[in-house]
Amino acid sequence: MTYTKKTGEFTRIGDTVHFTIDITLSAKGSSVGSAQVAGLPYAKKANATSACAIYMSAVTSCVGDTALLAQVGAGTTTINPRKMVTGTATILTDADFTNTTILRLDGSYKV
Structure with missing residues (x-):
C-alpha cells in the first residue's frame, strides 16, 4: 500500500488513551x-473496552445498510476495522478498499 496521507495523534490521561x-x-x-x-x-x-468512531469513503463494499465499527484488540496496539451487514460483524479486507480509500478513526481505550 502507498499513502498520500498517514497521520495520527494521541493523548494519554491517566489510564486512558485518546487517538x-x-x-x-x-x-x-x-x-x-x-x-x-x-x-x-x-x-x-486485556479486559477493558474500547470505543472507536470510523469514517470511510471510496470503498467497494460498505454501502447501503452497512455499518462500520472498529475496536482495539485486547492486549494489543492494533485496531481492527469491521463492517456490520445484516447483524454480523466481519473484519474489513483488501476487497473493501480502493486505490483512493480514506479511513479516519477517532477513539479511546484503557491501558
Whole structure:
C-alpha cells in the first residue's frame, strides 16, 4: 500500500488513551487479507473496552445498510476495522478498499 496521507495523534490521561488517525491511500497495491491499523502508542488493557468512531469513503463494499465499527484488540496496539451487514460483524479486507480509500478513526481505550 502507498499513502498520500498517514497521520495520527494521541493523548494519554491517566489510564486512558485518546487517538485520531487519518489515512488516505494512493494505491492499495497487492496487499491481501484482513485490514488492520497497527502502531498505537500503548497496548490496550486485556479486559477493558474500547470505543472507536470510523469514517470511510471510496470503498467497494460498505454501502447501503452497512455499518462500520472498529475496536482495539485486547492486549494489543492494533485496531481492527469491521463492517456490520445484516447483524454480523466481519473484519474489513483488501476487497473493501480502493486505490483512493480514506479511513479516519477517532477513539479511546484503557491501558
